[in-house]
Amino acid sequence: MGNVSIHNIKKSYGKVEVLHGIDIDIADGEFVVIVGPSGCGKSTLLRMVAGLEAITSGEISIDDRIVNEVEPKDRNIAMVFQNYALYPHMSVFDNMAYGLKLQKIAKAEIRARVEEVAKTLQLGEFLKRKPRQLSGGQRQRVAMGRAIVREPSVFLFDEPLSNLDAKLRVQMRLEIKKLQRRLGVTSLYVTHDQIEAMTMADRLIVLNDGIAEQIGTPMELYDEPASQFVGGFIGSPSMNFIAVELKNETIHIGNTTIPCPDHLLYTGPAILGVRPENFKLPDSGFREMNLNIDVVEKLGADTLVHGKISGCVEDIVVKLPGNVEIENQSALRIAVDLSKLLLFDPGTGRRVGRN
């Protein structure tokens, strides 16, 4: 059993409130990623679940037991830190066995458990080494191993991959995900990297300024962002935002007018959200507009065109197939998929006009 329930959690440092009431129920075995820009309070939330930060108000329960006043060691959790937090004076074996020794488990069993975990993480040959004799990726694995060997009901990850180079990060991301699937242990994972978040999560919490902007599966957040922030944060290249005016069932974008699709019900000024891949070269069923090109980036599989829609001030990105031919053009006719348009309130940034 490893369900975690976070109920109306608030955190203040002195008079400054950094978390303004977070609610989420995490089912047993679920992989939940907390994602947000730095300073949004995501690590604080994780550390409150771990018991490393006091809870200002609200309730956290693990295994159906309220743990607000429970010491970290009695919460049945394991945590992987950003800097791995390996004990530098102990061998890899001792690092992994430390928690088990404190639980007064028999020596033979400790040995068996550590060796088994080391084997699955391909650390078998490093057990006698000190952390400083390992590479970044190996240290990361030891930190994982130390968490796994204790067989906790919840794993907590605090940006565990941010100290690795890009290639290793992609590889470890996959390994962690596979491992979590196999062990079926509830996991709470903090990251600022939206790709990490999208690829690993069963569900995502997007945190911004201490508020959970949206909680949902990666695809829910991608297709139906609840706010401009979520729309802009999830997806790469990020969503384009263009100030528009809606009246008489039409949308005025700069000096172009396109008909308002059926799923949008709104009048007045709004922010239009369009993902770069929802632009196409003109074709039937799409509405065209003029794009003044600034820069063209050829990525091989895709072509990213940076520019402005005529009559608009916002820089936008359009993602076209890799084989399009754009030669020294200063402008391009592009079309937009009307069914994928989103509207946001210019003041609050919340989603509006949903039919």
Add this chain to the structure above:
Amino acid sequence: MLKRVHFKPSYLPYLLVTPQIIVTLVFFFWPASQALYQSLLVEDAFGLSSKFVWFENFEDLFSDDLYFGAFKRTAFFSFMVAASSMSIALVLAGMADRVVKATLAYRTMLIWPYAVAPVIAGALWLFMFDPTLGIIAYVLDAFGYDWNHKLNGGEAMFLVIVAAAWKQVSYNFLFFLAAMQSIPKSLIEAAAIDGAGPARRFWTIIFPLITPTTFFLLVVNIVYAFFDTFGIIHAITQGGPAKATEILVYKVFNDGFIGLDLGGSAAQSVILMFIVIVITVIQFRFIEKKVEYQ
């Protein structure tokens, strides 16, 4: 080929290091050489003439039971000073490391004793423990203990150890605290999650990680107890009663300037000089290299 950087020969660099060299020569090398020379002489009883006797002073010292007594006393004294001041500092630093509020005030106050001159520190403790005036002696008397360090050698030794250790606690505290604060917080948190309570965390994580500092302080404290405690002893006991607190450095003074055995005193200071050299070599050669740290 790259041209070598070349400066015109100039006297300026020599001029700039001259003051330092003069200070070193006048205040270190010259006295040291004088001590070496003196240690080979014997003065007559009136100090009017001296005779070159080779190593006779050293031979006398090594066959002198009083000198060996002072040696053993010094070993005991410095061990007790180092052990007590370091362990008290360790406990204080361990607690200060966990203090959240008013950290700065707490630390500043703990550092004060270090600023007190040795003689003043000695006088301070002397007043508190004075058999007739002292407040602690008075309290002890109320408990039925008759404190008199002027008569009881053990009590006198205890008193100088307390005064010497008290003064050194601040210094050790600063180093221990700095060492503890350089340990990443996440290590302590990881240990807390792994199930270690504060005491367990201290002994299995913090203490092993501050070993380099502990060794460094051990050497510094031994040197301190050997040499810098003269003022404290001079103020409290003058080496008495009956030489009960006469450590090596005090014996140098006592034999040389009170007993006027200049040659013997110089020989003792040469031996002390040798001890310092050995300790320093140990410090540089072994400890700084061998201590394991990340």
